[in-house]
Amino acid sequence: MKLPSTVVVETTEGSMKAAVSWNVKEASYKQSSTDAQKFTVSGTVTLPSGVDNDNKISLATSVEVSVNAYSAKVASxxxxxxxxxxxxxxxxxxxxxxxxxxxxxxxxxxxxxxxxxxxxxxxxxxxxxxxxxxxxxxxxxxxxxxxxxxxxxxxxxxxxxxxxxxxxxxxxxxxxxxxxKAKVTAPGTNLTPAANRKSSVKTGDNTPILPFVCILIIAAGAIGGVVFYKKKNKK
Structure with missing residues (x-):
């Protein structure tokens, strides 16, 4: 509740501002209510420094307060x-x-x-x-x-x-x-390791092997013939 912190008082030196304390607790105001309210709040004035109250004027004051009804927060x-x-x-x-x-x-x-x-x-x-x-x-x-x-x-x-x-x-x-539908990635090719592959041993010479086999067979036959011939001559 925003009530004024000062009031104006009349002195022999003219109008002056004086502090005031409000007794809100004694008011009929209901803080939890969302309805419109009207009530009175009483207070006590404190005279400024240098101002005397020789005439014993009452320092009590009051204010009429009106509170509008609460505007509900309506969610959209x-x-x-x-x-x-x-x-x-x-x-x-x-x-x-x-x-x-x-x-x-x-x-x-x-x-x-x-x-x-x-x-x-x-x-x-x-x-x-x-x-x-x-x-x-x-x-x-x-x-x-x-x-x-x-x-x-x-x-x-x-x-x-x-x-x-x-x-x-x-x-x-x-x-x-x-x-x-999710795309399924094809698995990679499962290659046989090079160490397990079977292949012909290469010597670095591209000469066909078959003629060598034939030559070796012929040479072996010739050697056999020579041995046989020598053995016949010894008889």
Whole structure:
């Protein structure tokens, strides 16, 4: 309550400002009430330094106060949001999609009678899932490609002076998105290690091997003939 800290008093030297203390506690003001109020607040004046009250004039004073009715904070359904998922976003069958539902007025931590808010209640893609308390977040994945819509239902509540009560008013927000089939990367070719490969031993000479085999066979036959011939001569 913003009451004046000084009042004007008339002295023999003219008008002067004097401090005043207000007895707000004794007033009929009800701070918790949201209704219009009108009441009187009494106070006591403290004379400025150098001013004497020789005539014993009462230093009591009072002021009439009018308080307008409280204007309730009415949350707008337009401020209900779904965050964390892109509108018309494209995800894959391997994507884990996470999102958060943000209800209008949920940041009102000091509510007064008449205030309203929207509490996230449930969300649906294929099946409906219900939130019983904060945090209002969820994650899901889809195995089938196609077009989908995430819907979140918000329930309006009104503060009655002591607690939040459901009004029966609902609001729904939605986000459309698509699921594409995930691309599977083909595994790499499994090559046999070079150490295990079988191949002909190379000598560095490109001469065909078959003629050498024939020559060796002929040479062996010639040697056999020579030995046989020598043996016959000894007889």
């Amino acid at each position: 359904a337009e401020n209900n949001k779904i965050t964390g998922i892109d509108v018309n976003g494209v995800y894959t069958t391997q994507t884990k999609i996470s999102f958060t539902a943000v209800g209008a007025g949920m940041d009102n931590n000091s509510p007064k009678k008449g205030d309203t808010r929207y509490v996230p209640q449930s969300w649906t893609v294929i099946n409906t899932n219900v939130w019983n308390a904060a945090p209002y977040t969820a994650s899901f994945g889809l195995a089938q490609s196609g077009d989908y819509t995430l819907k979140v239902a918000f329930a309006q509540q009104q503060y009655d002076g002591s607690s939040w009560k459901a009004t029966g008013t609902m609001d729904t927000r939605q986000v459309s998105f698509s699921i594409a």
